[in-house]
Amino acid sequence: MLSTAKGACDALFTPRPFGPLHDMAIQQQCRLLALHDADAKRASILAAVLNDLQQYPTIAVFEDVHWANEATLDPLRFLGRRIERTQALAASILTQNIEVFNTIAILNEL
Secondary structure, eight states, X not given: OOEEEEEEOXXXXXXXXXXXXXXXXXXXXXXXXXXXXXXXXXXXXHHHHHHHHHHSOEEEEEEOGXXXXXXXXXXXXXXXXXXXXXXEEEEOOOOOSTTHHHHHHHHHTO
């Protein structure tokens, strides 16, 4: 069975670190939710995300990536370089904001 997890980046003055991952964890009720709620270290959170995506076919959708902060772009970079271990990873980008060019450059590395 194919699972879809969706998380969004928000245009906040102080964005939530790993915001989209938290959204996805709530939907999936996975181990990542406990780690996120416990303010776990970044390495533990990234490892949990990769592990969860390896368990069953999943499409992870990151919406509005142009509003992502560095803490949110790190998981995209981390997962993007390990995509062959998972089923899918998708990022949605709106290009109407001038700040999007830095985000596109990071995603182009993948």
